[in-house]
Amino acid sequence: xxxxxxxxxxxxxxxxxxxxxxxxHEKTWLTAILKRKIIDFxxxxxxxxxxxxxxxxxxxxxxxxxxxxxxxxxxxKKWSSEAHDAMESAEFxxxxxxxxxxxxxxxxxCFILSTVEEMESKEVCKELDITASNMWVILHxxxxxxxxxxxxxx
Amino acid sequence: MISCEESTFLSSKHxxxxxxxxxxxxxxxxxxxxxYCRRFSNQIQQIDKAIHNLNKNAVEANIKLTTQQxxxxxxxxQNSSKH
Numbered sequence: 001x002x003x004x005x006x007x008x009x010x011x012x013x014x015x016x017x018x019x020x021x022x023x024x025h026e027k028t029w030l031t032a033i034l035k036r037k038i039i040d041f042x043x044x045x046x047x048x049x050x051x052x053x054x055x056x057x058x059x060x061x062x063x064x065x066x067x068x069x070x071x072x073x074x075x076x077k078k079w080s081s082e083a084h085d086a087m088e089s090a091e092f093x094x095x096x097x098x099x100x101x102x103x104x105x106x107x108x109x110c111f112i113l114s115t116v117e118e119m120e121s122k123e124v125c126k127e128l129d130i131t132a133s134n135m136w137v138i139l140h141x142x143x144x145x146x147x148x149x150x151x152x153x154x
Numbered sequence: 155m156i157s158c159e160e161s162t163f164l165s166s167k168h169x170x171x172x173x174x175x176x177x178x179x180x181x182x183x184x185x186x187x188x189x190y191c192r193r194f195s196n197q198i199q200q201i202d203k204a205i206h207n208l209n210k211n212a213v214e215a216n217i218k219l220t221t222q223q224x225x226x227x228x229x230x231x232q233n234s235s236k237h
Binding site for chain 1: 157158159160162163166167169170171190191193194197198200201202203204205206207208209219223227230231234
């Protein structure tokens with residue numbers, strides 16, 4: 001996928017070569033086009049299906065005295081110190097990728113643009129056409145699911 | 155007192171924006187008593203940090219296209235310029 005986006009970037013650049021005034025460095029120009037391609041890629045993905053946020057809500061208990069408390073089997077376990085050291089490894093990278101792919105597409109797009117691409121939250125809202133409060137809810141749900149998935153994949 | 159659901163929501167949000175004074179108090183009180191939410195908060199911070207480092211390492215690795223990839227692109231470009 002990364003390769004496709006890079007290829008696409010060169011195509012677009014060549015097509016609009018006449019529009020390039022040479023005011024900025026070629027690298028800056030190409031990076032800007034690539035950045036746009038990445039955002040568009042995740043934006044397109046995120047519009048494909050809308051997922052109800054309430055349905056997948058099984059991390060917390062829904063009723064009784066402990067309403068809003070951790071569901072027994074979802075409560076975070078202690079991570080070993082080896083797990084902590086391994087977070088820089090290629091193995092972690094592959095677990096992370098797998099876990100992100102299990103997220104609903106809209107959540108994944110939102111999470112990737114916010115953390116991997118390190119975009120400002122305002123910008124993410126604009127690109128994905130969601131409200132700020134909606135975005136916080138999505139990021140919250142995405143992290144709950146990701147953390148749980150990583151814990152199990154370890 | 156806020157619930158674990160609210161506390162984890164704040165932990166996630168504060169990875170991106172600064173907490174308000176009220177949020178900080180509520181969160182502090184909750185984390186003081188709740189080991190699970192303390193773990194959650196620590197672990198998501200670790201995850202975000204790992205992602206940040208992977209990003210940094212990728213830039214430093216200075217990944218280049220292979221000859222094969224270059225050839226494929228060249229062919230595609232030549233084909234498209236014919237039309």
